[in-house]
Amino acid sequence: MNIGETARATGVSTKMIRYYEDTGLIPQALRTGSGYRVYRDQDIHMLRFIRRARDLGFGVSMIGELLGLWRDRSRHSADVKRLALAHVTELKQKLRELEDMVATLETLAECCHGNDRPDCPILKELEAPDPARIEIVKRPGAISTKMYPQRQ
Amino acid sequence: MNIGETARATGVSTKMIRYYEDTGLIPQALRTGSGYRVYRDQDIHMLRFIRRARDLGFGVSMIGELLGLWRDRSRHSADVKRLALAHVTELKQKLRELEDMVATLETLAECCHGNDRPDCPILKELEAPDPARIEIVKRPGAISTKMYPQRQ
DNA sequence: GATGAGGCTTCCAGCCATGGGAAGGTCAAT
DNA sequence: ATTGACCTTCCCATGGCTGGAAGCCTCATC
Numbered sequence: 001m002n003i004g005e006t007a008r009a010t011g012v013s014t015k016m017i018r019y020y021e022d023t024g025l026i027p028q029a030l031r032t033g034s035g036y037r038v039y040r041d042q043d044i045h046m047l048r049f050i051r052r053a054r055d056l057g058f059g060v061s062m063i064g065e066l067l068g069l070w071r072d073r074s075r076h077s078a079d080v081k082r083l084a085l086a087h088v089t090e091l092k093q094k095l096r097e098l099e100d101m102v103a104t105l106e107t108l109a110e111c112c113h114g115n116d117r118p119d120c121p122i123l124k125e126l127e128a129p130d131p132a133r134i135e136i137v138k139r140p141g142a143i144s145t146k147m148y149p150q151r152q
Numbered sequence: 153m154n155i156g157e158t159a160r161a162t163g164v165s166t167k168m169i170r171y172y173e174d175t176g177l178i179p180q181a182l183r184t185g186s187g188y189r190v191y192r193d194q195d196i197h198m199l200r201f202i203r204r205a206r207d208l209g210f211g212v213s214m215i216g217e218l219l220g221l222w223r224d225r226s227r228h229s230a231d232v233k234r235l236a237l238a239h240v241t242e243l244k245q246k247l248r249e250l251e252d253m254v255a256t257l258e259t260l261a262e263c264c265h266g267n268d269r270p271d272c273p274i275l276k277e278l279e280a281p282d283p284a285r286i287e288i289v290k291r292p293g294a295i296s297t298k299m300y301p302q303r304q
Numbered sequence: 305g306a307t308g309a310g311g312c313t314t315c316c317a318g319c320c321a322t323g324g325g326a327a328g329g330t331c332a333a334t
Numbered sequence: 335a336t337t338g339a340c341c342t343t344c345c346c347a348t349g350g351c352t353g354g355a356a357g358c359c360t361c362a363t364c
Contacts, residue, residue: 004311014312015352034359036312045279052278057253060349070275077272081264084274088257091250098247101209105240112233120229122236123222126204127197156340166341167323186330188341212320 003029006039010047017047025050025064058087155181158191162199169199177202177216210239 007014017037020026026046029037039047049070053063065083069075104125111121159166169189172178178198181189191199201222205215217235221227256277263273 002312013351016350018314019351032359034312036359048281049278052280054350055253056257056278057250066275066278070279073270075270075272076268077264077270077274078266078268080272080274081261081266084257084261084264088254088261091254091257095247095250095254098209098243098250101207102240102243102247105208105236105243109233109236109240112229112236114230114233116228116230118225118227118229120227120232122229122232123218126201126208126218127222128204129200154341165322168321170343171321184330186341188330206321 001039001044003037003039006044006047009044011051012047020047020050020060023060025060025067056087057091062087153191153196155189155191158196158199161196163203164199172199172202172212175212177212177219208239209243214239 001009003014003017006012007017010017012020017026017029021028021037026043029039029043032038046067049067050063053066058066062083066080069080069083105122108122108125113119153161155166155169158164159169162169164172169178169181173180173189178195181191181195184190198219201219202215205218210218214235218232221232221235257274260274260277265271
């Protein structure tokens with residue numbers, strides 16, 4: 001199988017296959033006499049593994065570790081689990097950040113009339129020196145529920 | 153105010169201030185006779201605006217648009233709102249992807265004994281040609297609740 | 305056997321937002 | 335005058351790709 005077929009079979013682009021080889025994530029491919037890369041079933045298998053791992057958001061270095069464990073017949077499943085859960089922790093961190101952004105933006109957007117007048121709480125918030133005000137609003141029953149006092 | 157003070161006052165690093173200037177997000181700074189960049193209140197204001205926008209996950213190009221609207225006294229708040237909500241849509245898309253990853257990984261990790269034996273559902277999933285199986289498990293009451301049949 | 309299409313090869317460069325560092329000029333205080 | 339903290343420009347690196355250019359290889363068709 002040449003690199004193009006392999007890309008189609010695994011969902012990993014030819015560019016990425018070569019990149020993974022360059023960076024040492026995967027071993028150097030066999031070559032034909034004329035220099036074309038050749039892939040066999042086990043290579044396809046490995047590339048699909050990598051693709052799956054990437055779909056789950058693993059970074060290249062963690063994928064390297066996963067591949068190592070995958071190949072290691074005497075691995076401890078605890079090591080795999082530890083890696084996976086470490087990754088979950090990272091993902092949840094990002095998740096929390098995104099959720100905060102969405103919450104803030106939706107709150108602001110709700111307060112914005114969205115008409116042809118220029119006054120806009122979103123811009124007001126962005127230009128505010130102290131971004132903490134919005135935090136107060138997010139907790140129900142907190143000190144103030146008025147994000148933007150009338151004066152503007 | 154020189155660039156270092158400005159960085160401290162705005163939370164935007166000197167590196168980033170220069171970068172924003174290079175890429176045209178902000179206008180070229182004034183200079184002293186010896187070539188030092190000089191910033192005034194309005195510049196500080198603008199950089200803080202940018203920082204806030206970045207904290208909310210806006211990309212540089214959207215920040216450029218936001219800055220344009222911010223400066224435009226005859227803007228329509230509808231335009232700002234549209235931008236913000238477009239960004240929210242992007243964020244929610246990412247959010248969904250991350251949530252799916254976390255759900256999949258947590259399901260797999262729960263199924264993993266995490267001991268000193270090599271068999272591990274996480275690796276099994278990664279090497280599976282068809283990643284759809286896990287989806288079935290996520291819906292309660294679906295066809296099968298057994299992610300990994302005993303044969304391994 | 306020639307030709308053309310479409311593969312393959314390497315190399316180089318860019319994306320986004322940022323950090324690091326080198327080499328050299330400037331400023332303020334001692 | 336010296337010191338140390340700043341500033342300047344420049345280049346390089348990150349991750350995880352994508353794109354392009356220039357040139358070689360393969361194969362079907364004529």
